[in-house]
Amino acid sequence: MSKKPMSWSETIKLNNRAFSIFFKRYPQMVLSRIISVVWNALTPYVGIRLSALVIDELAGSRDTGRLRFLVLLTLVSAAVIALMSALLNKWKEVQNSGDWWKVNHLFFEKLLDMDYVSRDESKTAELLSIIRQNQSGVGWGLHKVIKGYEELCSSVFTLVGGIALTVFLFVSRVPESAGAYTVLNNPLFIVLMIAVMLMITYVAPVLSNKADSYWALNVKFLNRSNRLYSFFGSLGYHREIATDVRMYRQDRICKNNNQENRENSFGSKGLMAKCGRGPMGLYNAASAAVSVIFTGVVYTFVCLKAWAGAFGLGAVSQYVASITKVSGGMSALISALGGMRNNAAFLVPVFEFLDIPNNMYQGSLSVEKRRDRKYEVEFRNVSFKYPGSENYALRNVNMKFEIGRRLAVVGMNGSGKTTFIKLLCRLYDPTEGEILLNGIDIRKYNYAEYMMIFSVVFQDFRLFALKLGENVACNTAYDREQVMDSLKKSGFSERLSELQDGVETYLYKDYDSNGVNISGGEAQKIAIARALYKDAPFIILDEPTAALDPIAEAEIYSKFNDIAGDKTAIYISHRLSSCKFCDMIVVFHDGAIIQQGTHDSLVADENGKYYELWHAQAQYYTE
Numbered sequence: 001m002s003k004k005p006m007s008w009s010e011t012i013k014l015n016n017r018a019f020s021i022f023f024k025r026y027p028q029m030v031l032s033r034i035i036s037v038v039w040n041a042l043t044p045y046v047g048i049r050l051s052a053l054v055i056d057e058l059a060g061s062r063d064t065g066r067l068r069f070l071v072l073l074t075l076v077s078a079a080v081i082a083l084m085s086a087l088l089n090k091w092k093e094v095q096n097s098g099d100w101w102k103v104n105h106l107f108f109e110k111l112l113d114m115d116y117v118s119r120d121e122s123k124t125a126e127l128l129s130i131i132r133q134n135q136s137g138v139g140w141g142l143h144k145v146i147k148g149y150e151e152l153c154s155s156v157f158t159l160v161g162g163i164a165l166t167v168f169l170f171v172s173r174v175p176e177s178a179g180a181y182t183v184l185n186n187p188l189f190i191v192l193m194i195a196v197m198l199m200i201t202y203v204a205p206v207l208s209n210k211a212d213s214y215w216a217l218n219v220k221f222l223n224r225s226n227r228l229y230s231f232f233g234s235l236g237y238h239r240e241i242a243t244d245v246r247m248y249r250q251d252r253i254c255k256n257n258n259q260e261n262r263e264n265s266f267g268s269k270g271l272m273a274k275c276g277r278g279p280m281g282l283y284n285a286a287s288a289a290v291s292v293i294f295t296g297v298v299y300t301f302v303c304l305k306a307w308a309g310a311f312g313l314g315a316v317s318q319y320v321a322s323i324t325k326v327s328g329g330m331s332a333l334i335s336a337l338g339g340m341r342n343n344a345a346f347l348v349p350v351f352e353f354l355d356i357p358n359n360m361y362q363g364s365l366s367v368e369k370r371r372d373r374k375y376e377v378e379f380r381n382v383s384f385k386y387p388g389s390e391n392y393a394l395r396n397v398n399m400k401f402e403i404g405r406r407l408a409v410v411g412m413n414g415s416g417k418t419t420f421i422k423l424l425c426r427l428y429d430p431t432e433g434e435i436l437l438n439g440i441d442i443r444k445y446n447y448a449e450y451m452m453i454f455s456v457v458f459q460d461f462r463l464f465a466l467k468l469g470e471n472v473a474c475n476t477a478y479d480r481e482q483v484m485d486s487l488k489k490s491g492f493s494e495r496l497s498e499l500q501d502g503v504e505t506y507l508y509k510d511y512d513s514n515g516v517n518i519s520g521g522e523a524q525k526i527a528i529a530r531a532l533y534k535d536a537p538f539i540i541l542d543e544p545t546a547a548l549d550p551i552a553e554a555e556i557y558s559k560f561n562d563i564a565g566d567k568t569a570i571y572i573s574h575r576l577s578s579c580k581f582c583d584m585i586v587v588f589h590d591g592a593i594i595q596q597g598t599h600d601s602l603v604a605d606e607n608g609k610y611y612e613l614w615h616a617q618a619q620y621y622t623e
Contacts, residue, residue, distance in 0.1 A: 006341060006344045008341070014347040015148065015344060015347070018142055018145040019145055019149055021106070021142075022142075022146055025106075029096055029102070029146075030146060032088070032094075033092055033096065034153050035088060037153050038154070038157050041158040042160075043081045044161075045325070047078065047081075048165065048321045051314075051317060054067065054074065055312075055314035055317055056314030056315065057070060099143075103142050110354055110356075115358050115360045116422075117359075121388075127352055131349055131350055140346035141343070141346045142347070144343045145340075145347070148336055148340040151335070152336040152337070154336075155329045155330070155331075157329075159329035162323065162325040169302065169305070169323065172310040172311050174305060174310045175308070175309045175310075184304060193297075197297060197327065198330070200290055200294040204290040204294065205330075205335040205338065206338070207287035207290065209341075209342070211280040211287070298323050298327070302319045302320050302323070360443075362446065363446050365440065365444050367437070367446065374403050374438075375453060375538065375568070376437070376438055377401040377424065377435065379398055379399050379400075379423075379433070379435055381432065381433035382397040382433035383395050383430065384419060384430050384431045384432075385431045394419055394420060394592070395592045396592065397433075399593060402584070405569075405584060406569045407583070407585075408573065408584070408586070409421075409570060409573075410576055410585060410588070411613075412589065412613070415588040415589050415591065416590075417543075418543075421456065421542050421572060424454070424570075425456060426450055437450070452536065453536050453537050454536050455532070455538070456539075457528055457530075457540070457542065459572075463526060463527065465507055465511050465515065466507065467503065467504055467506055468483075468499070468502075468505050468506075469483045471507060471526055471530065472486055472529045472533050474534075486530070486533040490526070490532060490563075491559060492522065537568060539564055539570070540569075540570045541570070541571050543572050543573055543574065575617060582598075584596065585597060587608070587613075595609060
C-alpha cells in the first residue's frame with residue numbers, strides 16, 4: 001500500500017497530457033462532451049429563474065398579461081433547451097461511438113510503432129497487462145480522463161450559474177421592523193453563514209475522495225489481483241489449450257486460484273472488503289451525513305430571511321434551488337479533482353508504456369529495386385545479447401549469402417537459429433559487428449524498405465479469423481488471381497477447390513458461422529502462400545513445419561524448393577532430412593557457426609556436429 005497520494009502538480013501534469021492526446025486525435029469527440037456538459041450545467045438555471053418569477057407574480061400583483069408572458073417564455077425556453085440538448089446529445093453519441101476502441105487504438109499503434117526489441121521484452125507485456133486490467137476493472141486510466149474533465153467543467157459552470165442566482169440571497173436585507181431577525185443583516189453573521197456552507201460543502205467530497213483514495217493507494221495490489229483473475233478466469237476460452245485443460249483438469253487450478261484471489265482481493269474477506277467495512281465505509285457514510293447537514297443549513301437560512309421579509313416566496317424557491325446547485329457544484333468540483341488525483345496513479349503505467357523510446361536507427365538510404373534480385377547479405381563478426389542478459393545468444397558470426405541459392409540453418413534448440421534470422425530481418429540490431437546489404441550497413445537503409453525484401457514464415461506464425469484471401473495478402477484489398485496462384489504453388493489448391501466461396505471463405509468460425517476450420521498442415525500451406533504473395537527476393541522458413549513428421553516436412557521443403565525460383569531461400573530446421581537439397585548448410589551450436597558446407601561434405605566429417613545430429617535422427621527418415 002502506498003504511503004501517500006500523488007502530488008497535485010504531478011496529477012495536473014499527467015491529466016493534462018492525457019487530455020491533450022485525446023484532443024489532438026479526436027477533437028470533436030472531446031468538444032462534443034465538454035460543450036454538452038457545459039450546456040447541461042447552465043440551462044437548469046433558466047428554469048429556476050423563470051419559475052421564481054412566476055411564483056412571485058402569483059404571490060404578488062397577479063398581472064394576467066405578465067403571467068401569460070412568463071409562462072410562454074418558460075415553455076419556449078424549455079422547448080429550445082430540450083431541442084438543443086437533443087442535438088448536442090446526438091453529436092456527442094456520434095463522436096463518442098467506439099470510444100473504448102479509440103483508447104485501445106492508442107496502445108495498438110504504439111505496439112506496432114515501437115522497436116521489436118522493446119515489444120519482445122517481458123516488461124512491455126507486463127505494462128500492457130497492468131493497463132488493460134486497470135481499464136477492465138473499474139475503468140481507471142486513459143478512459144477516465146475525459147470523464148474527469150467533463151465533471152470538472154460541469155462543476156465549474158454549475159458554480160458560476162448558481163453564484164449568479166444566489167448572490168442576492170446574502171445582500172437582501174431584512175426590514176428593520178423584523179426585530180431580532182435583523183441579526184441576519186449583520187456582515188459577520190453573513191460571513192459566518194457562508195463559511196459554514198463552504199466548510200460543509202468542502203468536507204463532504206473530501207470525505208468521499210478519501211474513501212475512493214483506497215483504490216489508488218492499493219493500486220499495485222489490485223493490479224496483481226486483476227491480472228491473476230484475468231488469467232485464470234479466461235483460461236477456458238482459449239481454443240489452443242482446450243485439450244490440455246480437459247486432459248489434465250487444469251480447471252481445478254483455475255478454480256482454486258480464482259477462489260483464493262477472490263477471498264484475498266475482492267471477496268467478503270478480502271482487502272477491499274475490509275476497507276469497505278472500515279475506513280472506506282466510514283468516510284462514505286460521513287460524506288452522506290455532511291451533505292444532509294448542508295441541506296438543513298440552507299433551508300434554515302433561506303426560510304429565516306423569507307420569514308423576516310427579506311424577499312418573497314418566488315425568491316425562496318430560487319435561492320433554495322440555486323444554492324443547492326452551488327453546493328452540488330462545489331462538491332462536484334472537489335470530487336472531480338479528487339477523482340483525477342486518484343486516477344493519476346493509474347496513468348503512470350500508461351505513460352511509462354507510451355514513452356518507451358525507439359532506439360533503433362531508422363536509416364534514410366533507399367533499398368535499390370533490382371529486377372535481377374541481386375541482393376548480397378553478409379554477416380561480419382556479428383554478436384548479440386538479448387536486453388538484460390549477460391550471455392551472448394550469438395557470437396562472432398561471419399558468413400555471406402550467395403544470391404539465388406538455398407541455405408539451410410540447422411542446430412539444436414537454443415543454438416541461435418531464430419536469433420540469426422531476427423538479426424537478418426533487422427528485428428534486432430547486433431550488439432557487436434555489422435550486417436551488410438550490397439556492402440552497406442543495413443542500419444543505413446530505410447527500415448521499412450529493408451524489411452520489404454524479406455518474406456518469412458516463422459515457426460509461431462498466426463492466421464486470422466478473416467477471409468482466406470485477406471490472410472494470404474495481409475490486406476483487405478488484394479489481387480485475387482495472385483492469391484489463388486500463391487495458394488496453388490503452396491499446395492493448397494485441392495483444399496481450395498472444396499471451398500464454396502473460394503478465397504472469400506472465412507477461416508474459423510469466430511466471425512462467420514460458415515467459416516471453415518483448417519488443419520495444421522493446411523495452415524502451414526496458407527502461411528507459405530502468404531510469403532509467396534509478398535514476392536520478396538529473400539524467403540525464409542523458420543521451422544514452420546516443426547509439428548509435422550520428418551518425411552512430411554521434407555516433402556514440403558522439397559516442393560517449396562521448386563517454387564522458390566530465383567529467390568534466395570533460407571531454411572531453418574532442427575531436422576536435417578529437410579535440408580539435403582540445399583546448396584549450403586550452416587550448423588549453429590551455442591550461438592556460433594561451427595560448420596559450413598554441403599550435406600555430403602558435412603555428413604562425411606565424422607567428428608563434426610552435423611554428423612552427430614544426422615545419425616541421431618537417421619532412424620526417422622532413412623528408408
